[in-house]
Amino acid sequence: MDHNAPPSIEELLANESFLKYCGGNQHERSYWEEQFNIVPGLRDAAEKAKRLYELLRAEMTNASTETVAFSNMIEQQRVEAPVVALPAKRRAGYWVAAAVGSVIILSGLWIYTYNGNIPSRLVQQQQIVHERTDADPGRNTATLVLADGSVVSLDSTGNGEITRQGNVAIVKTDDGNILYKANGEPVSEIVYNTMSTPRGGQYRLVLPDGTKVWLNAASSITYPTSFPVDERKVSVTGEVYFEVAALRDATNKSRLVPFIVKKDDIQVQVKGTHFNINAYDDEDDAKVTLLEGRVNVSTTGAGLTEKTEVALLPGKQARCGKTGAIAVADNIDPDEVMAWKNGLFNFSNADIRMIMRQIGRWYNLDVSYEGTVPQREFSGKITRNTQLSNVLKILEQSNIHFRMEQNRIVVTP
Amino acid sequence: MSNSMAEMPDRWDKMRLGDRDAMLALYESYYNDLLSYGVQLSNSTDIAKDAINDVFLHLWEHHSGLKPVKNVKAYLFACIRRKIFQPVYANKTFLFTEEAFAESTEISHEEVLIAVQQSDAIRMKVKAALDKLTERQKELIYLKYFRDMDYREIGRTTGMSLKTAYNTIYNAIKILTGELRDTLSVALLLLFYCGK
Secondary structure (H helix, E strand, O other): OOOOOOOOHHHHHOOHHHHHHHOOOHHHHHHHHHHHHHOOOHHHHHHHHHHHHHHHHHHHOOHHHHHHHHHHHHHOOOOOOOOOOOOOOOOOOHHHOOOOOOEEOOOOOOOOEOOOOOOHHHHHHOOOOOOOOOOOOOEEOOEEEOOOOOEEEOOOOOOEEEEEEOOEEEEEOOOOOEEEEEOOOOOOOOOEEEEEOOOOEEEEEEOOOOOEEEEOOOOEEEEEOOOOOOOEEEEEEEEEEEEOOOOEOOOOOOOEOOEEEEEOOEEEEEOOOEEEEEEOOOOOOEEEEEEEOOEEEEEOOOOOOOOEEEEEOOOOEEEEOOOOOEEEEOOOOHHHHOOOOOOEEEEEEEEHHHHHHHHHHHHOOEEEEOOOOOOOEEEEEEEOOOOHHHHHHHHHHOOOEEEEEOOEEEEEO | OOOOOOHHHHHHHHHHOOOHHHHHHHHHHHHHHHHHHHHHHHOOHHHHHHHHHHHHHHHHHOHHHOOOOOOHHHHHHHHHHHHHOOHHHHOOOOOOOHHHHHOOOOOOHHHHHHHHHHHHHHHHHHHHHHHOOOHHHHHHHHHHHHOOOOHHHHHHHHOOOHHHHHHHHHHHHHHHHHHHHHHHOHHHHHHHHOOO
């Protein structure tokens, strides 16, 4: 950017970093706020650009899609049930918003660049010999298992009504969201659907009560296509982020209808809130991180004689060990926990195995190790929407090396 | 839109009687007008969307206590305005001055009618500006700003090179900026919409 003259509106709106700022990305935000103080006239240009951006988004928003989502949400309220609070909306298209290869340095190990190009000096140093050299990043793909056992592949399905189960239509919206549309008649029988993502996939879903769900790679959620009036219960595997819609009980208005998430022996009970559960079987602890509201996390693990339960406050993380013990961590970085949903890998003081587990899931690759695995800790961010080779290039700067085999990355000293 | 404005008080009355479809029809009919107005006030599509849902949930929850209204649109505009200027939304806005929220939240009926007109005029300008674009430019604007795609994804979707995608977006925004120059000044909008 020329620091003498402010950029034009078209320069700003064609710039990936500025658009991430408009989308609410915290890191880009601090960068741009800083620039506003440095570059004369930039703040004014940015305000106009942001305004144009929002006016265009508003104009392109489809009223019918929004109406279906809204109808869906109130359907669960039943006619008289008042609503306590709406889930604050997160940017729906967030996880496709990541810029091409923007990489951020935190600890001096990784390289920072805004325009997304890996500096040529890095590329020149890059002389690894291997047959398969790259892998595409994950994408929006999932399968839906219906109550009758039939399987719908969601990337090959067109938009619109996918299928109908009793009184409930399953609809794929223009922006690739799945939602359940009830026709307002009572549902006689509760049936279950399961949405699952493969390695290298992610997907979004709106549950019949209006709760929004984001599935990370290699994850799943099982839920009824219509919730009973007194309880909402789902089960998950892998990593899932929830924005739970607050619902009042139709008969007892002082009571909020609980929303319960189960993963094996772990149970998270919530009312209306935003939280992330990371419960991959290959991770040591299952982690429940609360962003807003309040949740209770309980376990009934094999090592326990009775149920263990903790109430979690926003910004805290419950770590459930394999024995069922729960530890609460309060020094967590919510941006790091939620990075996947916002289209980033974000590590601070992470060991290489943890980093490679995430990479393996996202690029659909197995990971193995040769020789001594470095014990160092790594910090940094990189967009998930980039080729594997770009990620590996950056890690190689930290003196870790890789060899690619068919469906496998081998980490070498 | 096939719905005539004369039907709206009718739908309003049906909503008051608990007709869910009438309520949803109102929601859908006014959605884009309200969204545009909400964005003009808050400079955020997310906030505007939340405000619309909050307003309609509130109306639906209290439908039996609602009074008849003659101008449904103006009524909804006033609701959106009040909702957005509530303090709970204030700390979520972007690029918006503190002073804006210190303003009084109540304005007269005449001022609401003016706000409806001005907001609709701005929405029409945005539509007209979009109509100046080629189909290709429109498609890319949609992919870029609505679907939040980066240039690489746009390239994959459309078969364009990254450079062509970038240039197409850049030129389209240049056209839109030229068409909407007067509309993009935040200060001007504050003057109109804060009842000053």
